[in-house]
Amino acid sequence: MKEKILTEAESLFWKYGVKSITMDDIARQLGISKKTIYQHFADKEAIVYQVVKDKLERDEKEYQCHFRGAGNPVEEILKVSELLRQHAVTVNPSMMLDVQRHYPKAWQVFLKHKEDYILMSIRDNLQRGVREGFYRPDIDIDVMARLRIESVQLGFDERVFPGARANVMAVQEQLLHHFIRGLLTEKGFSVYNQYNLNTI
Template sequence: MENDKKALLLEKTLDHFLKYGSKNITMDDIAEEFGLSKKTLYTLFKNKEALLLEAVDLLWKKFIDEVNEIIESNQNPLQKIIAIYIIAIQNISTIDPIFLYSLKKYHRAVMEEYQKYKKQMRDEILLPLLQQAKDEKLIIQTIDIAFFSAINFDDIDEKLWKYKVFENYTNQEILDYFITLKLKGIVTKDCFNLL
């Protein structure tokens, strides 16, 4: 029962952090919001940093579960990349940028964990898919996929917030400009219509 309570609390608290950032929400606020004593809350989470760390883990684990379903699909590697970024853009659009800014400023260890997941996504999912596309001759053979990924796909979340694209463009337009058109620039002529 305690694990269920903790999981529910973590899920709901994550939603609050994503909407309002971490600085504006205290452990007192969380205890009051969920009708818990502070003692109970601190039994579940050692401190706010521990709560945030588990919330970031939950955020990424949910995303990685969705990504793994795409990886298992029968799509070609470029279509998988696009499908992954469809989910990524949908998820990023629900997060207020204050969440990451507050992690950077006040919770460096948690931000390092967030960055670790981003690096894992790049190194263990995105780059292998680009390499597979290269091996299958779907993309131009001279493309340096690590460099391509770094300048086009790294820190896409921060770029989307920096340029306030969610205020002016649909998710489909964002996908086209940030992902699809860039991939079209490196596909071989024979594979252009695969995207």
């Protein structure tokens, strides 16, 4: 039952945002009483915490598979961004803003994941790209890694991009291609252009 509660809660959170979903909504969706939910979770914050933690762990495994399947750093970053786009289809942009504003424990889990995994993965990609001649040797790895991770988050922020729910994939794609084109050497552009031709 605990897993069913988490699965249903996650589905509702991603679709409608966290703040608007109540314990009553989760119970109603599952056809159970709130009392049953409270047998497994102390409160809504405990559910949000576990949903975020589980989602990030699943994402990490999925991204690792995409990293392993890429032949070079340019393809790697584009493949991961494709996965991000697939996820964005089912995401309500307000979810992570809700978590940030109202669920500090869950937000700390996200921040730790962001620093320990996402940022490290971007740094690794940039270092490999420079080493193999796909990215410019004069880029500042730390600055560019931070820029990329913050631009992804920015793309989901409706305060910055009004109507982001309808256009989130288009916004993310613009941010990605602006970012990556600034990194590339001639060798990198050759791979980048070939990749784009093959995906049109």
